[in-house]
Amino acid sequence: MPVIVLADGAEPGGHLTIVPIMHISTDRDHSHHSIKGRVVHKGPLVPSASHDFILKATIEEEKCGPQETSSINVVLLGMLASDFSQAVNRGDAVTASGFTVGKSPTARKDRRHPFNLLLSGERAVIRVCPRPPGDLTTPQEAPKENLLPPAAVSSTPKYTYVKLGNLTPGVVVNVYGVVVFFKQPFKSRGSDLCSSLKITDQSEQKISCSIFCPKMESHPQIFQIGDIVRLHKVKTQPYKDSLTLVTTFGFNALTFSGMVGADMEPRSSSRVFHFGEEDRRMVTELRSWLAAQDLLAPDVSVALSAAQPKMYFDLTCQLLAKAPVDSTCTLLRVWDGTQCPHALLKVTVDSNIVEGPTSFSEEHEKLIANVLVYDNHVQSAQQLKPGDFLKIFNLRATPGSVKVPGLSSSQVEEVNHLCFHLHGGTAYGRGVRVLPGNSPDVQELRRTMDAFHESNEEKRSEVNDSAMWDVWNTPPESPELRCDHHIRSVSLSELKRHEPGGVHHVRTRLRSYEPRRLHRTLKLYCSKCDCMQDVPDDERVASVLADASAEPSGPAGSPPWSLSGQVRLAAHTIEVHLSAQLTSEGRSKELIFLSGCTLQDARHLAATYHNVVPVRRSGGGDLALLDLSAPFLFRGRRSFYGCKRCSEGAAVREVTVDRGEVIDEKVIAEAFGVQLMKFVLLLKFRLQDAADDTLDDVFLWRDAEFFFGVSAEDAAANQQAQEQIQQTLETLCPPEGAGGEERPWLDLCLATYSARESDDLESARTFYQICHTSAREHQKKKFWSIFKEWQF
Template identity: 45%
Template structure:
C-alpha cells in the first residue's frame, strides 16, 4: 500500500531514508533515498478528474524546531495523484504527522499568492509512499512520535510552542513571537476580500519590526486597545521589506492580545474558543509588562479627557456613545461623553430628531458635556454599526475650532471633533468590552455624575427619551388600560428601581423574539404552571401513525360503531358514537384507526373528534403529546403531569351541555391553555431593557391565543402588528409605545434576576382589525 499508518515506527520506516528539512529543498535537490517529515496543516478536498484518476493538494509544515532550521519557508504544498490521492483523502486527517518519500520537487505556481515554499512535492506512482502518524496517537504515545529523531520525554499532553526573540529572526522563517505594541492600525478593508491590520512591536532585545495581518474576518485580527498592549503571534513569516525584517501572517495564523499594564488581569483577547496558555506564557507576559514599564523610550499614549482638549489637538478619546445619526454617505455623527466638561464651547450639530438613534437631551449648564464627533469616509461603516450605550476608544481624533453657531461678535470658535478618513497615525474606532480595565475609571466618573441628586440636567441626559413624552398622541401605537396614576418614567429609572414596582413608560421596540411568531404560541398548565411548546405537525402525525399499528381489530365493547373506508382499502376507520350531546353538529365522536389528516377532515362540522386506541378491549386516549380533542384546525392538549386519563365507557351517563371543560373532566384530562410568550427589547434613548409579553398578550393583540393557533389570518394580523412596531430592515420610522410595566425577581440557581412584564396595554386599532 502507498500509505502506511504507523503503529510501530522503528519497524515500519525504512532505515535507508534520509530526512531533508523543508527549507533546504530546491528543484535540483537529490530525492532518491530522502524523505520529508511534517505536520498536515491543510488538507484540500479530493478532486476526481475521470474514472480512477484523482488529485489532492495538502500543505505540510516542518516538524523540527524552527530555530535549528536553515533560512527559508518551512511549509510546502504537496500534490498527490491517482490512487495515492484517494487513499490519502480517506486515511489522513489535518493535524496528522506524515513522512513523505518517493516525491519529485517541482515549481510551485502559487508561491507568490500563498507565501509558501517556492517548490512543491509531487507524489505519484509506485515509488511514492507516505507514513502516517495519526494525531490521536502522537498526542498519547511517545513511542510513535518519530523514528527518525530521538524520542522526546512526554512531560505533558498539552501542546508546546517555541517562541523566537525578535533579534533572532531570519528571512523565510515561520515562527511564533511575543512583542510589546509600539504602534497599530485598526483593521481596514483592502481592495480584495481581506481586511488588513498593521502594527509595530518590540521586545527586550530592543529590536522593532512591523507586522502585517490579512484575514477576511475582523475577529481574526489583533484586538489591540492601546500602545503597550502585548501580542502573541503564531505562525508569522519573516521576510525582507525595504531593507529590514517584517512579519506577515501565513496559513494557520492566530493571535492573542493582553493588556500591557503591570498588575492588570491576565485576560486574553482572542476569538479562538480554545488556545494554549501555560505558566510559561504567563511569565513571558509578566516579564514583558515589567520591561515595557521601565522603558521611557516607548511611545506614550496620546489619550486625553474632553476637559483638557484644546483646538487643533490630535488625541485618543475613551468615551461612551450616547447617540448617532447618518449625515450622508460619507459622514456619520457620534455624540459621546467621558464625564468631563470641555473648557471650550462645543459646536451644536443640527440633526433631524427622526434621524437620531439615542439620547439628544442636553439642558441647563451641560452644553459642554457631550461632544459631536464626525466620522468620515472609511470610518462610516464602523460608526454606523455602533450601538448607543457602548464604550469606545476613538484614535487620532482632531479638535477643530469652527464658527458654525458662534454668537456674532463673540470672537470665540466652537469645537467640533473630526475623525478624518484613512488610517494614518492609527486613526480609527474600537469598541471596548465593558469589563475592560481601561474603562473602570470612566465608568466610576459617569456613575458618580448620574447619581448626583442635585444635577437635574444630567437626569434629563440619561433618563428622558428624546421627544417621546411630548409626542403627538396620534403617533403612539398603544394605549394603557390600567387605573394607575403613575407618571411616565424613562427606562434608565426603571432599571434603577428596586422590584417589585410598577411603571408607565414610553419606548420603542428595537427587536423581539421569537421572530417566527408561530413559535410564540405556547401551552400552559394553570395547575402545575408548566410551559411547553405546541407540538409540531410532523411529530403529531408520526404519533398517529404509531397508534395505527397498535389498533386492535375487535371493538365489540362499543354499542355504536360505524366503519368508514379509508384511503387504504385494507384499513377501516372506526367512529364510536356514545350518548354525548345531541345528534348533529353537537355530537361528540371517538375515532380510532385514522391518520391526523383524516381526523381533521372528519371533524369538520362536528362538535369534535377524540382520537383513541384499543387496549384490552377497551378504548383510551392516545399519548398526551397528541391532541385530546380535534375540531378542524382547533386542537386541545392535556397536561401530562396533572391528567389522570380514564378508560372510556361505552354508555356513559347523560351529561349536560358539552364544553371543553366537561369533555376534559369526562376524559380525566387537565387541559393546557394556549398562551402567547414574547420577549420585547425596548429602548427610549435613556437605555434599553427586555420585557415579557405574556399574561396580557391576548388583550394586547385583541386576539385569543387559542383562536390564533387555529387561524392563520389571526397569526398574520399579529405579524403585521409587530412589523409596524419594529419594521423589517431596521427602519428608523418606529412608533412609540405607551406601556405599563411591572418589575419582579426570579430566583434561579441561588441567584436573583430582575425581570419585567407588560400589563394593561392594548394595541390601538387591534380590536377593530380582529373583527374583520
C-alpha cells in the first residue's frame, strides 16, 4: 500500500480509530487502529536480503501526559521502507495503520515503548503531512545540528485540473470525474491490461477513458458506479464526434467513494502521491453535485443470505480456498459471514490441487459458497490468494445443472441447489477485484464475520470445549466456607479424590492460563440474572452509536427538565441536553445527553463532564437510550453497561438528587431503570504439583481482584492496572522456553464445587475456584529471595 502525502496543513487522519501510543499492546487487536504522531527519528534505508529494504523510525505522540510513554519505534520493510525514505522527513506528522506489534529489543536502552510496530505488506499504510518549510521543531525536542535544512524538504507539488467541458484535443491534462460506466481490466492485444470507463462532472459532459497499464494494481480501483476518480497525466484525443482520454507516461489515479459523508481515504494506483486540501474540496463538491443528480444505478450488492436463483449481483466476500477445475474454469470458495437460504452445490475437486484449506468446521462449511470463474477471469483468479477480500461484480446465482463442473455422474443431482457463476466477458463491469484491507466494505465485512466467530466462541468457548461454556461463562458463587490458612496442603491427586463442597490448600505451579489475550479476561456480570458476557469492543460500540445517528426520528423536542443546544465537534453537529437542576453544583454534577454523537465525541466530552449519556431520537421525537450493547453512561475514562435481560422498560428520565448527594453510576442507572452490570475478571488455570500431577478446570473469578490487587473496573480503564495483571501472570507463568524451574511455587486455597455441563443430571463434574489467595504475596517473596541472592 502507498505512502500518502498530504498537504496544505491537512490532518493525517483516516477512517480508522486512532489509539494512543501508550495503549499499543500485543494483547489487543489493532487491525482497525492507527497511531498518530510526528517523526522524531528517521534512520537510513538499509538493504536487506530477505525484504529488499529495511528502515527504522521513531514516532512521538503530541499532548501526552508526563508519565505516559509517548514515543514508539517503527520498523518498515520492503518497498514501503523505500517510499518512506523518499517521502517522509523528520518533523512530519504521520499516521500509521496496518501494523503488527512485537516486543522492542531496545526498550531498556532507549526508554521508549516496550513494543514496536512492524509495517510491511499490502495492509500497511503511512499517511504523512509534511512540516512547514523552516519548522524544524519536533515534540519535546529542541532543534539539533543533524536536522535537515529547510532546502532539503521537498516542495509540495501543485496540480491544475481541467473541467471535462473545457477539454481540447491533443493536450495532457489532469481531471476529476464521477464514474458512470466502467469495465474491469482485461487482456489487450498487446502486453498491457486495458480498462475502460466513462466519467462526468458538473459540466455534464461524458468522457470515455482508456487505461493501458501492465499491472492490475496500476489501474483505477473502481468498485461501483458513482465512485470519483482523479486521473493524472491523461491525453485528450479525438474519437468520432467527441474526445476520449488515454494514459501517457507518468499516469496515476486515485479513486474515492462518491457517497456524501464517506471518508476521504483514496484508493491509489501509485505508491507515493500528493493529496491536499484542494483535492478534498474537489471531492466534496463532486459528492454534493452527484447527490442531487439522477446518475447512479441501484446498488446491486447483495449478501449471500439474500441471494436468490437467477439473480445477478455484486458480492463482497473473503477467499478461503481456490482450485482449477479445467483450463477454462476456476473454483473459488468464499464466504461473507452470512448463510445462503438455499442448498448450495458441492463442487468436487482433487484436494491435492486446492490452494488453501481443504476442509472446514461444520458450522463454517454451512456459510461457504462455491463460485465458478470462467474464461478471461481465470487469469485474474490465478493472482488471488486465500485470505484476500474480494468484490465480485455481476455474479449470477445459477440453479443446479448436471453440466456444472464437478458434478460427476457418480454424484446425486441436487435439484434445488444453487451455484454461483462469474461468466466470461466484461459486460456490466463483470470481474473480480481485491479490496484493500482498509476499505469500508471490508470493515463492514469484518464486523459480520466477527459476529459469526463470536457466536461460535459462545458455543465452543474460548478453550475450544463446547461442553465447558456454561460453566466458563457463569461460574457459581463461591461456597460459603472460610479458610483459616492453617489447613495442611494436599496433593492434586488427593484433591481429585475428595467429594465436592470443601476448601483445600495445594502447593502447585501454574502451567498455563486462559485466555491468553488479556482483554478477554475482562467480562461484564449481572448480579440479578447471574449472566456474564464479553465487553463489547470499540468497533461494536462505535457501530451502535453510528446506527443511532442514522436512524430516522420524529420532530425534535426537548424534555421540560433540560436545557438544549448544539455543539460542533469533528466537523458535525451534536445535539446536547443539559439537566438544568444539576448545573448549580458545578460540572461534576452535570448530566449531559448527547444525540448524534460518535464514540470519540462521547469520550471527548466525558473527559470534562463526568456524566455523559448517549441518546437517540425516538419516533415521537423524545430522547431514548441506545441499545445496551453500548455504554449507557460515560464518566471520564470509564464506561458503564446495562443488562439487556434485566433492564426492560429502561428509558431517559429525570434524575433528582438531594443537595450534596453524589451523582454516580448507581444513581443514574436506578433513575433510568437500568440494571447496572459489573466488570469482573475471569481466568482459567491449569496447575501442576511436585509429583507432576495436573489439575484443569481451575477458575479465578470471585477473588480475582484480591488475587491481582487490581479492581476489574480499573483494569477496564487504566493501562497501568492492565500492566500489573499482565506482569503478575508473566511472573507466575513465564513464556514457553523459560524452564519449569523458573515458575514460582504457589500456595493456593481452592474451593471445590459440582456443576452440570448440560441438562443431563448425570453430567455433573467437579470444578475448582481459587479463593482467599493473593499473588502479590508470592511476588514479594520472590523479590526478597532475589534480593538476598544479589546481596550475598
